[in-house]
Amino acid sequence: MMSPDNRIQFVDKKGVTFEAEECGQEHYDALKQMYDEFYPKGESQGLPPPGEHDRHRWIERLLRLARNFVIWSGDKVVGHSALIPDPEERDGEYIIFVSRPCRQRGLGTALTRMAVERARSMGLVRIWLTVESYNFRAIKLYRKTGFVFTDQGERERTMVLIL
Amino acid sequence: MIKTRIPPQNPQANLREYYKTYRTFAWSDFEMELTRSDSGKVNIVNDAVDRWAAHPEKQKQPALVFERGGKVRTFTYLDLKEQSCRWANLLVEKGFETGDRLFIFLSPCPEIYLSMLACARLGVIFSVIFPTQGFDELEWMLSNAEPRGVLTDPDLVERLSQDAMKGVDHIFLTGDVITGQFAQEIPLAGVIERMPTGFTNRAFPGETPLFLLYTSGSTGPPKGVVHAHGDMLGYVMTARYVLDLNSDSVLWTDGDPAWVTGTVYGAFAPWLIGATSVVQGAPFSASTWYRTLERHQVSVWYTTPATLRRLMEAGDDLPRRYDFSRLRHVATVGDTLIPDLFFWAREHFPRAPHDTWWMTETGMICIANFPSEPIKPGSMGKPVPGIEAAVVDRDGNSLPILTLGELALKTGWPSMLRGIWRDEERYADYFLDGWFLTGDMVIKDEDGYYYHQGRNDDLIKIEQKFLGPYEIEQVIRLHPSVTEAAVIGKGASKGKPTVKAFVKVNPGFVPSARLSHEIRAFVKANLHTDIPLTEIEFIEELPKTRSGKMLRRVLRARELGLPTGDPSKLRE
Numbered sequence: 239m240m241s242p243d244n245r246i247q248f249v250d251k252k253g254v255t256f257e258a259e260e261c262g263q264e265h266y267d268a269l270k271q272m273y274d275e276f277y278p279k280g281e282s283q284g285l286p287p288p289g290e291h292d293r294h295r296w297i298e299r300l301l302r303l304a305r306n307f308v309i310w311s312g313d314k315v316v317g318h319s320a321l322i323p324d325p326e327e328r329d330g331e332y333i334i335f336v337s338r339p340c341r342q343r344g345l346g347t348a349l350t351r352m353a354v355e356r357a358r359s360m361g362l363v364r365i366w367l368t369v370e371s372y373n374f375r376a377i378k379l380y381r382k383t384g385f386v387f388t389d390q391g392e393r394e395r396t397m398v399l400i401l
Numbered sequence: 402m403i404k405t406r407i408p409p410q411n412p413q414a415n416l417r418e419y420y421k422t423y424r425t426f427a428w429s430d431f432e433m434e435l436t437r438s439d440s441g442k443v444n445i446v447n448d449a450v451d452r453w454a455a456h457p458e459k460q461k462q463p464a465l466v467f468e469r470g471g472k473v474r475t476f477t478y479l480d481l482k483e484q485s486c487r488w489a490n491l492l493v494e495k496g497f498e499t500g501d502r503l504f505i506f507l508s509p510c511p512e513i514y515l516s517m518l519a520c521a522r523l524g525v526i527f528s529v530i531f532p533t534q535g536f537d538e539l540e541w542m543l544s545n546a547e548p549r550g551v552l553t554d555p556d557l558v559e560r561l562s563q564d565a566m567k568g569v570d571h572i573f574l575t576g577d578v579i580t581g582q583f584a585q586e587i588p589l590a591g592v593i594e595r596m597p598t599g600f601t602n603r604a605f606p607g608e609t610p611l612f613l614l615y616t617s618g619s620t621g622p623p624k625g626v627v628h629a630h631g632d633m634l635g636y637v638m639t640a641r642y643v644l645d646l647n648s649d650s651v652l653w654t655d656g657d658p659a660w661v662t663g664t665v666y667g668a669f670a671p672w673l674i675g676a677t678s679v680v681q682g683a684p685f686s687a688s689t690w691y692r693t694l695e696r697h698q699v700s701v702w703y704t705t706p707a708t709l710r711r712l713m714e715a716g717d718d719l720p721r722r723y724d725f726s727r728l729r730h731v732a733t734v735g736d737t738l739i740p741d742l743f744f745w746a747r748e749h750f751p752r753a754p755h756d757t758w759w760m761t762e763t764g765m766i767c768i769a770n771f772p773s774e775p776i777k778p779g780s781m782g783k784p785v786p787g788i789e790a791a792v793v794d795r796d797g798n799s800l801p802i803l804t805l806g807e808l809a810l811k812t813g814w815p816s817m818l819r820g821i822w823r824d825e826e827r828y829a830d831y832f833l834d835g836w837f838l839t840g841d842m843v844i845k846d847e848d849g850y851y852y853h854q855g856r857n858d859d860l861i862k863i864e865q866k867f868l869g870p871y872e873i874e875q876v877i878r879l880h881p882s883v884t885e886a887a888v889i890g891k892g893a894s895k896g897k898p899t900v901k902a903f904v905k906v907n908p909g910f911v912p913s914a915r916l917s918h919e920i921r922a923f924v925k926a927n928l929h930t931d932i933p934l935t936e937i938e939f940i941e942e943l944p945k946t947r948s949g950k951m952l953r954r955v956l957r958a959r960e961l962g963l964p965t966g967d968p969s970k971l972r973e
Contacts, residue, residue: 284885285948292885320948368950377795395795
C-alpha cells in the first residue's frame with residue numbers, strides 16, 4: 239500500500255497536477271465524500287447507489303473485496319476505480335468513476351492503467367466490465383486502453399481486456 | 402422494405418426534383434435571400450419581421466393569428482414589429498444586455514411570441530418553458546441558465562423556487578396583479594403600451610445565441626440546447642422545401658412554443674417566408690382542432706401523430722362536418738407516423754400526411770417526405786437537401802442498407818445546435834469523427850427512405866420528452882416501501898410502449914397487489930400521468946455484477962424467456 243509519499247504525480251491535459259495511488263480502508267472517509275458529492279447518482283447501471291446507507295455499504299464492500307485506486311486533487315478524491323478479482327476465473331471486474339468537473343482530463347486513463355498493471359501483477363488473464371451501449375464517452379476510454387466488445391447487447395454490453 | 406408507395410401529393414411543390422436539388426444543393430443559394438449588414442452580421446428579426454413591415458402591402462398581412470377560447474387576436478407584420486419593439490425597449494430600460502437570458506414561462510398567449518422577437522432584437526437569449534414544467538426541473542433550469550428576468554403570469558409564480566430566483570432581477574407579470582411572493586415582481590399592464598414602437602436591431606455574427614431550449618434525455622438533468630441567429634438559413638430552406646410554404650400560405654403548427662417545433666415552425670420559419678402563422682392556445686379537443694383548420698383556412702398543417710390518433714379516436718363523423726378545402730399540405734413530427742394513422746388521415750383530409758424527423762438539437766427538419774415525392778407509409782422520408790445522413794453501428798462505422806443502426810448526420814448544417822448550456826462535456830458527447838449522433842435507431846431501404854425503430858427498447862416518449870429507466874427508477878425509489886428498482890421497456894401494447902418495474906421492498910413491507918397499485922399511482926403523481934408503468938414484479942434481488950452494476954438485460958432476457966448470459970458474472 240502506498241503512503242502519501244508514494245503517490246504518483248501526474249499532470250492532466252489542463253496542466254493541473256493530480257496524485258494517484260492504490261488505496262485501502264483508511265481512505266473510506268475520502269471515498270465517502272467523493273460519492274456523497276457525486277452527481278448524478280445511480281446513472282451508471284444503478285451506481286453509485288443513490289441511497290446513502292446503500293452507498294456507504296457499497297464503498298465498504300469494494301474496499302473489502304477489490305483493489306482500489308484513487309486520484310487526489312488536493313485533499314479530495316476526484317476519481318476512483320476498482321478491480322474485483324475472481325481467483326477461480328483468473329479475471330476481474332473493473333469499474334471507474336470520475337467526478338464530473340474533472341472529466342475529459344486524462345484521469346480515467348490514468349486510473350485504468352493503474353488497474354491494468356495491478357491485474358497483471360496479480361496474474362489475472364483478463365479484465366472485464368459492463369457499459370451502457372450509448373455511453374460513448376466511457377466506451378471511448380475503454381477502447382483506448384485496449385478493451386473490446388464481446389457481445390451485441392442492446393442496453394448493457396460487456397467489454398474485455400486480455401492481459 | 403415497405404412496398405406501398407403513395408403517389409406524390411403535389412408535383413408542383415416548391416421542391417420539384419428532389420434528387421437533382423439534393424445533388425446540386427448549396428446553402429449559399431439561400432444565404433443570398435437573407436439580409437446581412439456590411440460586416441456580414443445578421444439579426445433574424447430583420448428577415449422574419451422588419452422587412453415585411455417595411456413593405457406597404459405586406460405590412461398589412463396577418464403574421465400571427467392567435468386563438469384561445471374562441472377569441473382571435475390578429476397581428477399584422479406591422480403590428481408584430483411595433484409590439485415587439487415595445488417589448489425590446491422595455492428590456493433595455495430594465496437593463497438587459499446582449500447575452501442575458503429571459504425565461505418565458507407562460508400559458509399560451511401572444512406575449513410569448515412578442516417577447517421572443519424582442520429578445521432577438523437585442524441579443525437576449527430567450528428560453529420558453531412549458532407552463533406545466535415541474536418544480537424541481539424548473540428550479541434546476543433557473544440555476545443553470547441564471548436568467549436576468551422571468552416573464553410569467555400570476556398563476557405560475559408559485560412554481561418558481563425562492564432559492565433559484567434570488568439572482569433574478571425582474572419577474573415580469575402579465576396583467577396588473579402582484580402576487581407579493583417576490584420583491585422583484587413587475588406587473589406589465591399599461592407598461593408595454595407606453596414604450597416606443599421603434600427599435601434599432603443589434604447585428605450579430607450568425608453564431609450568436611438566439612434561444613436556449615431545455616430537453617430531457619434519458620439520464621441526468623435537462624440539457625439546455627443552444628441555437629443561434631444563423632439557424633434561420635435552415636428554417637427558410639425547410640419551410641420552403643418540406644412544409645412547402647409560400648408568402649400567401651397559412652401555416653398552423655400545433656405545437657407549444659416551448660417545444661422546438663413551436664419555436665421554429667410556429668414562429669420564425671413561417672415569418673421568414675412572409676407567411677401567416679396560426680396558433681391555437683386552447684387545450685386539445687377534436688372539434689376545436691377541426692374548427693381551427695376551417696375557420697382560419699389553414700393551407701399547411703404541421704401536426705403530430707399523437708394528435709391524429711386523438712382525432713381518429715374522436716370518430717369518423719366529425720371531420721365530415723368541416724371544410725378543409727384550403728388545406729393543401731399536411732406534415733407530421735414527433736412520433737413515427739404508423740401506417741394505420743397515415744391511411745386514416747389520408748382518408749379524412751384532402752392530402753396524405755408527410756412524416757418528418759428532427760430533434761431539438763438539429764434545429765430544423767432533417768429527414769422528410771416531400772410533397773413532390775412518393776410517400777412510403779411508416780417511413781420518416783429522405784434527407785433534406787443540405788443534410789448528409791448515414792446509419793452507423795456502435796463503433797461509428799457506416800452500415801449497409803436494410804441494417805439496423807443509429808442515425809448519424811454529417812456536421813455543419815446551419816441549424817445545428819451550438820452547444821449545451823454550461824456543459825461542454827454533454828455537448829461533446831453528441832459528436833464522433835465529424836458526425837452528429839442522434840441516438841435514434843433506424844433502417845434505410847433500397848430507395849433511400851429511413852424508418853424509425855425507436856431510440857432503444859427502454860426509452861419512453863412522454864409528450865416531447867424521452868424518459869429512460871433511470872428517471873423512472875429514481876421516482877419509484879422515493880416510495881417509502883422501495884429499496885431498489887429496475888425498469889425495462891416491454892414493447893408496445895395497442896401501439897403504445899409500456900414499462901415494467903422490478904422492485905425490491907424494504908423490510909417491514911409486504912409485496913401485494915395493493916402495494917403495486919400504490920407504487921404505480923405514486924409514479925404517475927410524481928413523474929407524469931402518462932407514464933405507461935403497467936406492471937410491477939416484486940423481486941428478492943436485482944441481477945447485478947459483483948461490483949453492484951445492475952443488469953437490466955438479464956431482466957429483459959428473463960421476461961422474454963431468453964438466455965440470460967454468463968451467470969458467473971453475476972453477483973452471488
